[in-house]
Amino acid sequence: MSRLSTDRVVILGGGIGALHAALGLAPRPVLVISPEPLGTGASSAWAQGGVAAAIGPGDRASDHAADTERAGAGLVDPAIAARVTRAARGRIAALARLGTPFERDAGGGYALSREAAHGMARIVRVLGDQAGAAIMKTLTEAVRAAPSVQVIEGVAATALARRAGRVIGVTLRPADGAGAPVTLAAPAVLLAGGGA
Structure with a gap:
């Protein structure tokens, strides 16, 4: 060889x-x-849909982590959920800086939608379901x-x-x-x- x-x-x-x-x-x-x-x-x-991140007004990473844990029905490691949800906002910003065309609202912020077990609108999308x-x-x-x-x-x-x-x-x-x-x-x- x-x-x-x-x-x-x-x-x-x-x-x-x-x-x-x-x-x-x-x-x-x-x-x-x-x-x-x-x-x-x-x-x-x-991957369809979008990416979840606590970006909107009044949303917090800790709320996102709590929603994730509830949705996981005991299968989610709380420490990992906390770490991932704290990092999510920065990851979205980094992807946007690289050129990912996330949907925007009329004011230039991210257009957010609510899905599944999320307590707030925090799904950032690209052309509806083309995020991946x-x-x-x-x-x-x-x-x-x-x-x-x-x-x-x-x-x-x-x-x-x-x-x-x-x-x-x-x-x-x-x-x-x-x-x-x-x-x-x-x-x-x-x-x-x-x-x-």
């Missing part, structure tokens, strides 16, 4: 998690490896434009390379299975494949 090495952090996946991580690590050099072209294979693009596709498009464009990010498409990870209980790289092969495997040594490997 051929062996290669990189000094970049290797991120395996092509969805929202992988692309967000690649941008978040900038300016550190990153190599994103995706079995399909970015934006086409990840289930992130299928729009966020993926925005992140894909940002990753492709980022000088610190290199992207390899059409390659799948088949195994993690380990030594002494530590991940030291990844075994890769063409996603169509036609080529020979290659082991790529890397200083860090981030799994962001969504469980597929």
